[in-house]
Amino acid sequence: MSDSAPGHAPKMASLSLSDRLKPWLPLLLVPVLIVLGFFAIGNPSSWLTLTVSGLAMGMMIFVIASGMTLVFGLMDVINFGHGAFISFGAFVGTSVLLALGTMTGVPSLMLNLLAVAAAVLAAMIVTGVMGLAFERVIVRPVYGSHLKQILVTMGGLIVAEQLIYVIWGGHEIVIARPETLKGAITFAGAALEKYRLLAVGVGLVVFLALRAVMRRTKIGLIVRAGVENPEMVQALGYNITRVFIGVFIAGSALAGLGGVMWALYQEIITAHMGNEIMILVFIVVIIGGLGSVEGCFIGALTVGLVQNYAAFLEPKLALISNIALMVAILMWRPMGMVPVIKAK
Amino acid sequence: MSDPILQLKGVKTDIAQYHILHGVSFDVPRGGVTMLLGRNGAGKTTTLRTIMGLWKPHAGEILLDGAPINGLNPAQIARRGIGFVPEDMGIFSDLSVEENIRLAALSGQPVAERLDWIFGAFPALRTFWKSPAGTLSGGQKQMLSVARAVVEDRELYLIDEPSKGLAPAIVATLARALKDLKNRGATILMVEQNFSLARALGDHVAVMDDGRIVWTGAMAALSADTALQERLMGLKMEHS
Numbered sequence: 001m002s003d004s005a006p007g008h009a010p011k012m013a014s015l016s017l018s019d020r021l022k023p024w025l026p027l028l029l030v031p032v033l034i035v036l037g038f039f040a041i042g043n044p045s046s047w048l049t050l051t052v053s054g055l056a057m058g059m060m061i062f063v064i065a066s067g068m069t070l071v072f073g074l075m076d077v078i079n080f081g082h083g084a085f086i087s088f089g090a091f092v093g094t095s096v097l098l099a100l101g102t103m104t105g106v107p108s109l110m111l112n113l114l115a116v117a118a119a120v121l122a123a124m125i126v127t128g129v130m131g132l133a134f135e136r137v138i139v140r141p142v143y144g145s146h147l148k149q150i151l152v153t154m155g156g157l158i159v160a161e162q163l164i165y166v167i168w169g170g171h172e173i174v175i176a177r178p179e180t181l182k183g184a185i186t187f188a189g190a191a192l193e194k195y196r197l198l199a200v201g202v203g204l205v206v207f208l209a210l211r212a213v214m215r216r217t218k219i220g221l222i223v224r225a226g227v228e229n230p231e232m233v234q235a236l237g238y239n240i241t242r243v244f245i246g247v248f249i250a251g252s253a254l255a256g257l258g259g260v261m262w263a264l265y266q267e268i269i270t271a272h273m274g275n276e277i278m279i280l281v282f283i284v285v286i287i288g289g290l291g292s293v294e295g296c297f298i299g300a301l302t303v304g305l306v307q308n309y310a311a312f313l314e315p316k317l318a319l320i321s322n323i324a325l326m327v328a329i330l331m332w333r334p335m336g337m338v339p340v341i342k343a344k
Numbered sequence: 345m346s347d348p349i350l351q352l353k354g355v356k357t358d359i360a361q362y363h364i365l366h367g368v369s370f371d372v373p374r375g376g377v378t379m380l381l382g383r384n385g386a387g388k389t390t391t392l393r394t395i396m397g398l399w400k401p402h403a404g405e406i407l408l409d410g411a412p413i414n415g416l417n418p419a420q421i422a423r424r425g426i427g428f429v430p431e432d433m434g435i436f437s438d439l440s441v442e443e444n445i446r447l448a449a450l451s452g453q454p455v456a457e458r459l460d461w462i463f464g465a466f467p468a469l470r471t472f473w474k475s476p477a478g479t480l481s482g483g484q485k486q487m488l489s490v491a492r493a494v495v496e497d498r499e500l501y502l503i504d505e506p507s508k509g510l511a512p513a514i515v516a517t518l519a520r521a522l523k524d525l526k527n528r529g530a531t532i533l534m535v536e537q538n539f540s541l542a543r544a545l546g547d548h549v550a551v552m553d554d555g556r557i558v559w560t561g562a563m564a565a566l567s568a569d570t571a572l573q574e575r576l577m578g579l580k581m582e583h584s
Contacts, residue, residue, distance in 0.1 A: 221447050225436045232434035235396055236492075237422035237450050340438060 026337035030301045037309045048190035050308045056196035058304025059203020060265060062297050064258030065281045065288075066210060067251020073227035073291015073340055075244045077139055078146055081153035082281065083274030084134075084160030085127040085252045089259025090269045091168050092126045093119035094175045104178040112178035116264075123260045124253040130160075131252025135245055157275060164271040172270050175263055199261055206254070207297050214293055223247060227291040227340050280307075283322050287329040289336025298337055302329075349374040349500055349531050350395070355404035355414075357394045364390045366555040367404065372500065372548075377522070377532040379542045379563065381577060382552035388535040389431050391552065392502045395533075396428050397421040409499065423450065425499030429506060431535075433489040437478025441469055441488055444477050448492040455496070462491045465521035483514030490518065494525060501525070503534040507541050519544060539577075543567050551576045 041047040068082045096119040103115040138156045142148040177195055184191040214220035222243055226233045230240045263269045284303050288295030303322050310321035348371035357365040365387050372378045380388045393399045397418040406414040413421050436444055463470040466487040493501055507515040536542040546563035559576050
């Protein structure tokens, strides 16, 4: 064989404009939906209120779903028990807020936010530790078997709900928002709830932080590579099991954060609240693309907006609006809006 | 033969209910290229994957520098100093070329001198440094796969059929890079079906058939003996 190689001039097939735009189309979905909502609703103030409400709901679902999509993408684990972390986060956070009643009951933004931060921290620590135990005891023995995963994680969810009954009792708990987060501000004739604006801000911060970790750090690089081909990540020298445990803990803690946010949004909590939200979470994870944080974000905002617009325009339609949305998106993009390529 | 860097002793591997390796034993000498040859289905890829810890052997021993590695997971084996280029290339399509390379640099950032060598051997990787690896051609992906394995010095490189499905021009580029790597003192265990490439690069040979090693020796000896080639691998070819 000759030592000298013929010139191998690198070149890439030139893509058409539509091919270049294709990956970016899902990004347009949210603004397009907002514009369509404007024309469908007609009244600008109602539209603005509903849009903020939809975005707030979407952000909370994103916070809850982001960990789950990574867990599914990274280790192919379907965790029906994810709802347990939402419920536990809500109960722990609510307990902290009730204990800090002197801080939440005064009209001081600083004290109110400190109390909420303490509740969030406690909820995330408890659900993070719970996530570690859940992975070790329930998930680890059933790697590779979806049917077993569904059965045992649903069992784990039931056990967790029963634990809530044991610890906090079987009744609903009403939780009032801190004083400065009550009520609404008026903007352009629209009433915008203060808490929903805060939820939009928190969701955005979580998304940007997650994106920064995933795009700019070595651990993010390992997780992104692991979602695509965990075996090769191992062969490069990274212990994927440890990475997975870390992602599971972080995902559980984020669900706990989402639980606190959801509790303050609904102002009432029950042991099965996490289980109820899981339908929306599954829709978001599926339409976003399994394992994609960006897809999860777009999917969550889309679900939040569609739910709110549909509830205003045709309340009966709201019941099926998100299922219809999922069907439509999967017909458009069967692998979700931002599909992650998996190694065969 | 110099002291072996890798030794396989009676390695047996099953995949599901199938017995694939039936007691594989051979040594890989330090320095140079050892070719693992054999017909399709002989167990060559399974041997490399077993060394890498991606399949667990149920019997036998694998020694790297005299220390057993067959109980370790793939990450531990990689950190003992083995670089791996799998048959399917194992490229992360959603990551850029740069990110693929950066991920393989266990010590942090790739060393500039080594990157220069990679860009010299594979200019396409410099051109598409920021592009998603999934948009590369098959040949460019193979270059990336090799570059990723050699971005840092390793004790041993396991390379599985680097020429598979590639155009002759790209195979020649890869061959030149691997020869250069060998000249720098690297030890390579390589599976290859392209006997011309194997002959050009190989110093030592282990031939497999039906999950066993059936012949080991110098590449020069195998190259010179067409009858032996035909008996071991069913090859009938003219010497170039």
